[in-house]
Amino acid sequence: MIECQLKIKQGGFTLDVEFCAPAKGVTVVFGSSGCGKTTLLRALAGLEKSDDGFLKVGDSIWQDGKNFIPPHMRSVGYVFQEASLFDHLNVRGNLEYGARRAKEAGKDFMGRALDLLDIRPLLERTTEQLSGGERQRVAIARALAVNPDILLMDEPLSALDLKRKKEILPYLDSLHHELDIPLIYVTHSPDEASRLADHLVLLEEGSVVGSGAIDEMLTRFDLPISHGGDATSLIEATVVGHDDRFNLMYLNFSGGQFTVTDRELPLESKVRLRVSARDVSLTQELQTDTSILNIFSAIVDEIVPEGRSQVMVRLKIKDVTMLSCITRKSAELLNLNPGKQVYAQIKSVALLS
């Protein structure tokens, strides 16, 4: 468990945050540029000094009022926006720099970091012999090699072009699945947030406007992210079967079964699905003469207006929450009200990770 309550003044800007994050999984700190995301992350690492506040990571208290633990005595791994490798050391030297100074310094942490990020072939290279993506991978491995209690990442993909991003993302997915320490990931990219986050902290102009599990946060109508064209829902599912004849794959989630294009994932692998609110339409009766494969029985939970002509509907498919954006006219014709049973037709599903 991470408990954080910090206040930092920088010129005219004030960061004043209070939130908790779970001890495991990825917490994404999401917000537009200038909202104080980076300052918050730097404060967690101790690189930015908060005059007053409280910060506890696991069992260790890093700040309590005026008592401030300096950065080198905090068990953090920090990945900066730019790889920031030490140019006077080669890749091995960069990794060993932290590993040698870590608590319980041991080769296995470094070995694990090397394997997770596939660094072994790069070990003897100098920093200038690395591509942008490789540099960032080395930087992540270097942060992990100190065996930290928490990993902090500051927009690690933002300095990379699309191709390099795609090269790094699978490694981030594997960190997500393999790491047993919390990861705090700062980004302004909705794609990265919905792909990686288990927990979301929404930051606006230096304050936390909301914090909670990602699926709840995305469908909370009091938050800006549940409105507009980007409104989406996330669903965790498991691969349960393949249909070779139609090149399809079946995914089970707690509300039913999805049929999607086969991506040749092994059985039992966990996937995250993203459903855009605009791709979910509603019917009163179960349609049988439709091309849409993914239809689920749902209960209307809440309806809020979305502009002048549309409404945003929050649905419950058993315990799974999903958003649907439809016209106000349709909502009236269907006589939608909280508690009403409907069928949600899902036109398209994006497979994340």
Next chain:
Amino acid sequence: MLNEFDITALFITLKLAGVSTLILLLLGTPLAWWLSQTRWKLKTILEAIIALPLVLPPTVLGFYLLITLGPNGPVGGMLESLGGASIAFTFTGLVVGSVIYSMPFVVQPLQNAFSGIGRRPMEVAATLRASPLDRFFSIAVPLARSGFITAAVLGFAHTVGEFGVVLMIGGNIPGETQVLSIAIYDHVEALEYGQAHWLAGGLLLLSFLMLMMVYIFNRRFSLMQSDNQ
């Protein structure tokens, strides 16, 4: 050819330059580091004081040093009352004068090199568990190596080449405080052009070789840097 005093002058010069450079690096490194890191508003005053020898006639500096360090000066008087001897007209006096006179040639390249590193590598090192002293030696010093080479060579060469300050504070005592540059002057005064040629030519060659070293090293270093891009 060179006489006995010329040989001694050569050794005194090299010893003076060596000792001064060592002291300059020891004093200049923390000073330059502090100047590169501090946000203290009055630091420009300190920077101007350090840079003063660049523009001041050496005789002015030598004159004030003589006044301060001489038996009747504040520092010299204090030393004498403590049972020591005045350091004016001694080798120690030469070292004190040289250190002050060559300070900007050591502090400025170091300060530039430290500023050039930026805060980021030091922050990265902090998140990798390195204490402030540890990160200074493991990150700042190696990344500022070209600054150190430049500072050492310029400090050494500038001390070898000084004239006014050492004349004022050292007093040109052959075999004790007479350095090469003053020996050359004496030879010219005495119309011993042959000996003056030997010494002057030697100094010219030495200075040229040392500067070449700096440029070759810094060129290789900057090429290495540009490969990174």
